[in-house]
Amino acid sequence: MHTFDTPLDVEAIREDFPILHQEIYPGVPLVYLDNAATSQKPTSVIEAMDDYYRRYNANVHRGVYKMSEDATEAYENGRKKIATLINAASTREVIFTRGTTESLNLVANTWGRVNLKPGDVVISTEMEHHSNIVPWQILAQQIGFEVLYIPITEDGMLDMEAFRGLLDDRVRLVTVAHVSNVMGTINPVKEIIEAAHNMGALVAIDGAQSVPHMLVDVQALDCDFFAFSSHKMLGPTGVGILYGKRTHLEAMPPFLGGGDMIKRVELTGSQWNDLPWKFEAGTPAIAEAIGLGYAVDYLNQIGIEKIHQHEQALTAYALERLSEVPGVRVLGPADPALKGGVAAMVLEDAHAHDVAAILDRAGVAVRAGHHCAMPLHQHYHIAATARASFYLYNTFDEIDHMIEALYTVKETFAR
Amino acid sequence: MHTFDTPLDVEAIREDFPILHQEIYPGVPLVYLDNAATSQKPTSVIEAMDDYYRRYNANVHRGVYKMSEDATEAYENGRKKIATLINAASTREVIFTRGTTESLNLVANTWGRVNLKPGDVVISTEMEHHSNIVPWQILAQQIGFEVLYIPITEDGMLDMEAFRGLLDDRVRLVTVAHVSNVMGTINPVKEIIEAAHNMGALVAIDGAQSVPHMLVDVQALDCDFFAFSSHKMLGPTGVGILYGKRTHLEAMPPFLGGGDMIKRVELTGSQWNDLPWKFEAGTPAIAEAIGLGYAVDYLNQIGIEKIHQHEQALTAYALERLSEVPGVRVLGPADPALKGGVAAMVLEDAHAHDVAAILDRAGVAVRAGHHCAMPLHQHYHIAATARASFYLYNTFDEIDHMIEALYTVKETFAR
Amino acid sequence: MDDLYREMILDHYKNPHKKGLVSPANIDYEEDNPVCGDHIHLTVQLDENNVVKEVGWDGEGCAISQASASMLYESLIGKSLEEIRAINKDEILEMLGIELGPVRLKCALLSLKVLKAGAYGLTAWPGEDED
Amino acid sequence: MDDLYREMILDHYKNPHKKGLVSPANIDYEEDNPVCGDHIHLTVQLDENNVVKEVGWDGEGCAISQASASMLYESLIGKSLEEIRAINKDEILEMLGIELGPVRLKCALLSLKVLKAGAYGLTAWPGEDED
């Protein structure tokens, strides 16, 4: 008998997420296991945005009337909460973007465009999300530097020896996921940052899958850039974050041009605004930044350490139960302590897409495909995986449900 | 006695906007006249997003389970509604961005980066919003083409004769606001487009201030690109639109790199996705695109033609009443038929900032500053204006309120 | 069992018809479904009257995409190029006989997309927007 | 009347003290408030002990920003460079004697920002984040 050991009162938490209490098909309750794609939102986040639109919706920064001042304060408060969450040295180092993807593209298009030259090297990894590969490929084609990739080992870890082999004085930037969105691997980013800094290279971290699930301290890590998305951490769609060390951000050219990012515009040229607004052109995602602030409050109230423990318990249980299903293989580290709450499955008889479709009929929402990590799948010679991913509101029961549905898949394709 | 002639049942409309029914200070009801900065949202839009988060929040495009399919359909439905609204030939020509600013930057960074060469000319105007000046300035510095500006006449119109003088065979692009966000001037974009096309130049239109207030038909205009923002047309923050002719969009390189904009990624290079997703990297603003779709529904339900008539009636009344206040000057065309619902005021004795602050104490929300149009203000040798701007829910009474408050301003500064 | 996986679909998936490329080919086109990495490669031999003489295909992917390819491509034999170009989405769905959401629709229609692109020499065929 | 526009603020706005640049200047700095285009240009003469001998300024903008400059800059005379550097936000607000929202705060503090940037030779002085 398994003892379900978790520090969270999951039933109480589930009460805060209205979406979880529904039947997806008549008589079939929802089991949401696609948290790596996007998380659900607690009532407090939904209501905070609702309240904004019903009570003080106004454009920010440039208004002297009450509603605009309230909106500005609430928007900048969202920034403060993020700065505190990741322990940025200053709110000026926290830039709002649309998401991780825009954050990483911002680094490529500003820092990259002025600092990378032909002959330089940017190191990424074979397990990256496309958003940390494609921007560098596009820029490399324009500028002529080289992109090299840290290979992965059979059990889904970064090959650190190979990394040290790649790291020479041509390397200007190492850009790596904190946690893999397919295998859950928690990468040794602190070690990577130290090694890269010793060679004079900067380090950008894709934290899309870490910030929602574990404590991140950008100053302790000493990373140069750090990117993540609101929608994966209980916040709304439409907003994300780029953290950057102030000295880098000051030296970088702006990204997009327009309102709010300038101090002065003349027909002959312009002067940029102070940080962080220099990188926030145009009307920002106001309601979204406010909602994100409430998501941070919620995470803090529950406790990110406890969330992490809960997810590790779920993952350990899921890996154990999955190991009992014949013909199922899970990518990545076998030890749940080395990974986040993600299980990407390959079934012997059935394509990932069919797995997900049959699971869906049982109410179980998992994602099928390459999860925007084609190179990783190419590495393992797999076209697609069916990925289950967990969050604070998931239960051990839900994992049992998924396992049951997997047996239905096997039956269907065994006929 | 003025007869208030409007085709709208404004009292009924106001019932749909919860924010309007509040006291900004005790006993002081809100008079919201900052619609050019951002519009308020009807209940249907707020509730549509609420419903998404409470019932079918999921990431789009790549999920095979029910909620993700529902989310995908709703998101793409938002696109269809926009395509119909502006009469795009295909939904593939409608790209979701964060706003007008990102839309215009997208054109600069993709079409511009591959089509502009040293010696080329881009024509903008002296009345542009910064978002249609700064992106071209930034790119011009990198590439070495020239940006020229159509001058404005004393009464706030584009100097079309000067435009024809600027238009030679070095011109690759003319980029111009449909409606000025400061003076309300409705520019003769059809005429500009014809002239530019005759010289082989493309035309981009900044429609941030037109789409919310008047019928726009991109095919009838025959413009090459058209940009606008959700938050100014009753929709949420965090999303905007770029329309582009399909042939241009197909030929352009992508903007941001990442998930959803690729068909295939390999370590050595990538292959782009079909339109419109080629230009939508990463998780998009899902809830926001859905909310925007409901905003379009609301606009259609009321009738955009009628909204336009209502605003013209308000503007005519406002201009008349303002002309009675000594020492007040309104920028732009004096004929209300030539302009949108915007009145940017200069007061003899008081700085715009002080005007707005005193109006605020009377509950009247107007914007003070350069409204992201510094070159326009420089042209008139004014640092700032106080701008009132109207929308479908504004009343003639509210204009009276503003006029009253302007007299308080005059008293304060006359002492 | 779930009607998504009707007997016939599973049969075609497990024992696909006409699998294996033919050469030389008058139509030769391949494409991915970026959603899930499904892949289909189609080769078609036409006779002197532009009528399909033989087809062969290769691919990997989910049951829906592969069964759809197996059924559709087998049915091409004896059809003229014009007839091929006229095949539409509804015919495929009728052939499959199942209800599909927008994402699975892409799986089901990948075989048609490859066929049309091959037959027209385009990556998108007229009317795709209607999806 | 609204307490935002106390008699004293209006007085300083209408009859600003120490307006007009001085030359030569040991401190010479100018900056805009991007929010509303307020502009302040400050010049300061120090004696051989780094004590303020004379100040002069120029600018345009709203009553709050201009009155704040008039009051603050007049008060500098006789202060040492160190004392100037120590002036903080709260002192300005106390001097103005009004409550301000975050946007108007920028108007009120533009004079301080220009002073600090001039005195430190920086565009942002330590502690600005606390705003």
Ligand SMILES: Cc1ncc(COP(=O)(O)O)c(C=O)c1O
């Ligand atoms: C004419 C015009 N263009 C562009 C913009 C920028 O729009 P956004 O801030 O939504 O990107 C605005 C609004 O501020 C505008 O009025």
Ligand SMILES: Cc1ncc(COP(=O)(O)O)c(C=O)c1O
């Ligand atoms: C590791 C990782 N990086 C980047 C992203 C992209 O994030 P977004 O789509 O929010 O831009 C994701 C999520 O899809 C991810 O899991």
